[in-house]
Amino acid sequence: MTQQRYMVIDVSLCHDCNNCFIACKDEHVMNKWLPYADEQPRHGHRWMNIQRKERGQYPRIDCAFLPMPCQHCENAPCVKDFPDCVVKRDDGVVLIDPVKSKGNKAIVDSCPHGAIYWNDEEEIPQKCTFCAHLLDDGWSVPRCAHSCPTGAIRFYTLEKDAFDSLKAEQKLEAYRDETGRSPHVYYKNLYRYEKSFIAGGLLKGGDCAEGVKVSLKGDAAAPEQTTNFFGDFKFDALEPGTYTIVADGKDVKTVTIDASLNVGSIEI
Numbered sequence: 001m002t003q004q005r006y007m008v009i010d011v012s013l014c015h016d017c018n019n020c021f022i023a024c025k026d027e028h029v030m031n032k033w034l035p036y037a038d039e040q041p042r043h044g045h046r047w048m049n050i051q052r053k054e055r056g057q058y059p060r061i062d063c064a065f066l067p068m069p070c071q072h073c074e075n076a077p078c079v080k081d082f083p084d085c086v087v088k089r090d091d092g093v094v095l096i097d098p099v100k101s102k103g104n105k106a107i108v109d110s111c112p113h114g115a116i117y118w119n120d121e122e123e124i125p126q127k128c129t130f131c132a133h134l135l136d137d138g139w140s141v142p143r144c145a146h147s148c149p150t151g152a153i154r155f156y157t158l159e160k161d162a163f164d165s166l167k168a169e170q171k172l173e174a175y176r177d178e179t180g181r182s183p184h185v186y187y188k189n190l191y192r193y194e195k196s197f198i199a200g201g202l203l204k205g206g207d208c209a210e211g212v213k214v215s216l217k218g219d220a221a222a223p224e225q226t227t228n229f230f231g232d233f234k235f236d237a238l239e240p241g242t243y244t245i246v247a248d249g250k251d252v253k254t255v256t257i258d259a260s261l262n263v264g265s266i267e268i
């Protein structure tokens with residue numbers, strides 16, 4: 001089997017600098033890379049779309065960034081619905097034919113991730129190409145991965161089995177793939193965007209309670225931890241549900257969450 005192209009994005013390393021977005025613009029605005037893609041409009045298109053989410057409440061908050069290009073799905077709805085206009089190459093890259101797709105705005109709605117944009121001027125649907133014109137010219141990575149200063153975006157050309165091993169080793173996850181689209185873009189530390197935390201601080205006699213053992217009842221996956229210098233604790237990667245905070249062996253607070261929660265200070 002032909003080696004496959006894969007992208008891996010580590011959510012915990014992305015700090016929203018937008019270098020990847022700008023590199024994409026630099027490569028595709030005012031450049032026609034036919035037959036791969038016509039030029040990208042200067043405004044309106046986000047082929048690398050960095051989504052943002054704030055979690056928690058002041059002062060216990062964090063922010064996660066989720067770079068979202070076309071996921072180059074194995075079982076792509078866009079390919080299935082428009083086989084004459086959208087092709088999946090042998091190396092897994094999904095491309096929209098800029099000539100055959102002209103005037104076909106319905107292709108935009110075939111993507112469940114909103115990764116396809118409509119070019120009003122040229123009347124064509126467009127999206128991330130994994131910079132296939134560069135890959136075919138010998139580049140090992142697309143421009144976004146090349147420009148990421150933190151190494152949040154990695155790009156691989158591997159046999160499927162080798163990537164499956166990497167996926168298992170690094171605990172990589174697909175983004176919202178309930179229907180089995182099987183993307184070629186995978187995420188690390190996706191919990192930073194998709195799951196919730198419970199955070200708070202413990203006090204003893206009004207002072208920060210450092211070094212206290214804290215655990216959560218209700219989620220076996222949350223390991224016990226010890227409060228820091230400020231008496232703070234934070235349990236992350238939680239599903240919605242009801243949890244009881246246990247400090248020094250005693251139940252101190254029960255909360256029900258469907259989003260991240262700062263429980264404030266708890267006197268123990």
Ligand code: SF4
Pocket residue numbers: 013014015016017018019020021050065067147148149150151152153
């Ligand atoms: S270049 Fe890297 S760190 Fe910057 S926004 Fe893109 S993925 Fe995030």
Ligand code: SF4
Pocket residue numbers: 069070071072073076077078079094110111112113114115116127181
């Ligand atoms: S993410 Fe959307 S545009 Fe990309 S291959 Fe999947 S369905 Fe098609």
